[in-house]
Amino acid sequence: MVKIFLDTANIDEIREAASWGVLDGVTTNPTLVAKTGRKWSEVIQDILALVDGPISLEVTTTQAEEMIKQGRQLAKLHKNVVVKIQMTTEGLKAIKALSTEGVRINTTLIFSANQAILAAKAGAKYVSPFIGRLDDMGQEGMQVIREIAEIFRNYDWDCEILVASIRHPLHVIEAAKLGADIVTLPFDVLKKMTQHALTDVGLKRFVDDWQKVPK
Numbered sequence: 020m021v022k023i024f025l026d027t028a029n030i031d032e033i034r035e036a037a038s039w040g041v042l043d044g045v046t047t048n049p050t051l052v053a054k055t056g057r058k059w060s061e062v063i064q065d066i067l068a069l070v071d072g073p074i075s076l077e078v079t080t081t082q083a084e085e086m087i088k089q090g091r092q093l094a095k096l097h098k099n100v101v102v103k104i105q106m107t108t109e110g111l112k113a114i115k116a117l118s119t120e121g122v123r124i125n126t127t128l129i130f131s132a133n134q135a136i137l138a139a140k141a142g143a144k145y146v147s148p149f150i151g152r153l154d155d156m157g158q159e160g161m162q163v164i165r166e167i168a169e170i171f172r173n174y175d176w177d178c179e180i181l182v183a184s185i186r187h188p189l190h191v192i193e194a195a196k197l198g199a200d201i202v203t204l205p206f207d208v209l210k211k212m213t214q215h216a217l218t219d220v221g222l223k224r225f226v227d228d229w230q231k232v233p234k
């Protein structure tokens with residue numbers, strides 16, 4: 020079953036999605052935390068208290084040594100923390116070092132199957148291909164998911180495909196059809212997944228007709 024993460028740092032959205040019983044985890048990044056206008060540490064504590072699943076927290080440094088230091092600190096915060104590391108050569112060094120210590124890594128900013136291969140080989144637990152940003156520039160993001168899924172099926176790697184930068188519900192359907200392990204969604208995409216015009220029409224008819232039933 021495809022796992023559903025929320026791609027947000029907004030606590031109200033996380034609380035609402037969690038109440039629907041469909042939330043498996045959360046991904047954050049510096050941009051999402053900045054949008055809240057709140058202190059990083061407070062946002063993170065709130066998320067960790069709300070969701071019992073993998074919570075990706077991104078390192079904000081770019082040199083391997085610093086990333087490793089920061090990754091260790093993040094991992095110590097809570098058993099559910101997954102350290103998010105950027106797909107660079109410095110990132111690969113940090114992924115190797117931290118994953119060898121048992122820290123779970125989500126490799127972010129992946130835009131090609133080659134990058135996913137390297138991240139998985141270095142020991143990442145998750146690879147995050149950004150499909151929406153590829154679509155935005157006229158390259159089919161889902162093709163990268165197709166390739167990674169095909170490649171990962173050939174090997175016994177303990178690395179999950181976490182489809183990121185999702186823009187609409189069709190992305191979710193396509194990702195699930197390809198067997199991606201996880202989709203991380205903006206709250207509005209998750210909300211749209213719950214909706215259908217015929218559900219609204221049908222519900223209205225049931226409610227109206229119930230009024231006509233003698234009681």
Ligand code: E4P
Pocket residue numbers: 026046047048127147149151152183184185203
């Ligand atoms: C992934 O973990 C990222 O936070 C994310 O999905 C980025 O998406 P964007 O292209 O909407 O910024």
